[in-house]
Amino acid sequence: MAKRTFSIGGVHPHDSKISRSCAIEPLAIPQTVYISVAQHIGAPAKPVVAVGDKVKVGEVLAEPGGFVSAFIHSSVSGTVKSIAPRADLAGNPQMTIEIAVEGDEWAEGIDTSDTLVTEIPEDGKQILEKIRLGGVVGLGGATFPTHVKLSPPPGSKCEMLIINGCECEPYLTSDFRTLLEKGEQVVVGAALIKQVLGGVPCTIGIEENKPEAIAHINEVIEKLKKVSPKYEGISVLSLKKRYPQGGEKQLIDAVMHRQVPSGGLPISVGAVVQNVATALAVYDAVQKNKPIVDNSVTVTGECFPAQANLLVRVGTPLRFIIDSLGGVPENAVKIISGGPMMGKAVANLDAATLKGTSALLFLTAEQTARKAPSACIRCGRCAEACPMGLEPFLLNRLWKAGDNEKLEANAVADCIECGCCLYSCPANIPLLDMIRMAKADVMKIIRARAAAAKAAAEATKK
């Protein structure tokens, strides 16, 4: 049988996984960490510590600021120095808790041993609560609070849990290394999430360019099945290498052959997707009482001599990581937090890592410089590459014409900003740049309309 993949669009950038043989190594703890309270999608967390407080590793620094929000824990032990806005990697001010590090003392109740805990608690609610208390968020990029995602709205039914091990972004290898080195923990984490969802089948999707990971996880599953029947129904699915397979909608399409309706949630087709790193975080939070205080970061790039996968404490300044590996290479012009397709360019090296920081990538001018755009030759490559079936060339034209109505009709709001259009355009037209702006405009209109409709409905009720 042909290997599965998603049905529309996609591109095949060179995977450049040059750091694939670098085992995850813990990075030294810096003298000061800067922990942002906005590390997830949704409302920023509310600080519950004050300047001068002593904190230990794993103690709560901030509480959820709303339903869609998450706990923030201290990643170090030390003294809270300040709670004030600080520039993030783009230079935008974010409320940040600064902690001066003193020693490395962990909060009580956290199991820091390596002992594998394979027992799956029966009570899903209890697991969910521990996930919430552990500040677990989706580590695949979106950083959506995991406990919210695992509480499907009433009336919806989950049929399958998909663990996302695609890591389809070029250069990134932290999920790959996690699968190899912490495979057991990832599978236990998957079983825990599966338990919360009522024991649904679980598919771990891994792209074919990681055969070692596929083989290893298959072994782990076989081993764990002998330990407990809770591990029945977990399987690995090898997927064709194709970007953006790790996109939630694309992965569901690839695994289940179901398309999440436009504007709908994955649960509407019976799917819940969680990333490999998230499964590991779930394991830590539930089995070890260990909240997210660190995460693996790939530091890579052809121009960067020291490839590495590092276990980094949340809030570590980027400059500290880079300096520990020999500093910014001479010919690097751009540093990206994340992968080259969807990552964000770093403007401020004094910014600190977040829970969701997956990589620091160094690119040279030759690799990353945009070329001057020329005329559209109507080759249709952008439309062919778009995994959402959109027509980027058309959206670009409509945005220039300011035609919001047609932009909406042509589904600009469905854009997942994967970058395939701009990546594949032979005329170097900045398609995604334009589409992002168009999408923002149209989303504003859609939201205003929804708000107006809601207000009108309430007015008639009275």
Next chain:
Amino acid sequence: MDKLTVSPSPHIHAKVSTRSLMTDVVIALLPAVICSVVFYGWKELLILAVSVASCVLIEYVITRYMLKKPSTVGDMSAVVTGILLALNVPYTTPWWVVFIGAVFAVAVAKMTFGGLGQNIFNPAIAGRVFLLVSFPTVMTHWEQPQALFGVDAVTGPTPLGAIKEGLLNKVPVPDIMASKGYSYADMLFANLGGSAGEVCALALLAGFIYLCCRRVIKPWITLSIFVTVALTSLIFWGINPARFTGPLFNLLTGGLILGACFMATDYVTSPMSTWGGVIFGAGIGFLTVMIRYFGAYPEGVSFAILIMNAFVPLINMGFKQKKFGRA
């Protein structure tokens, strides 16, 4: 490193540009170019040189001195137009006629519409058709290729011209074929009269396969043209083989292969979607056979492509990719 570059994602780009795509088309045309030079000699070389040079020069002059913009000749599209135009005229065409064709192709069909990407009609075909209606004698004066660097060229009609002429004199098709001694092997390996690009089917097909392998074009439009031409002529030929030519004859003669492989697949003037392309190709195939059977001209590929070019915006509206998660 003093400063960090900050720009939105994606941060990498596929190694493809308009220039690289057009260069691939030029490479794909090389076998046919070499064949035509081998068959027709220095006269053909002169036509190629005049055509390419004038197309590039005209585009340069227009962009730099009339539009006062940076020149766009670097994208290589003018070179492609130049080669295609040269392959579309008889090698006996005077250089100044070729120049006029280039002016029409680039200045009128391409630049007045706004340059590459904006033109509705394929520039090379527009140029060829302009010459055909303006200089009918020159454009229908064929000399059969005679061995290498043909010295004793024999003037004669192309197979399609011969058929048209014969039918006007009420001679049945098989008799015309027999009297002219046409064989399909000759057609495939280039031994019959025609404009340079029509002479060697194999060289053209090799270029087409190269373009498909390099993923510069998709094969659907071309295949659709071939299938439609074959089916349409099979039906007519089946009904009356004395009046109508057969499928293989129609596939191998005239500019069909050149048109189907290199002109109908022009990005700018063909539909974007696969099914749009299939419809587009079917239209070209059908119209080509109809013009050959019932039209005043012996050859119909150019007109068929021009006519279907006009339908492209309409086809693009009708065949849209299904959007993800939408009905």
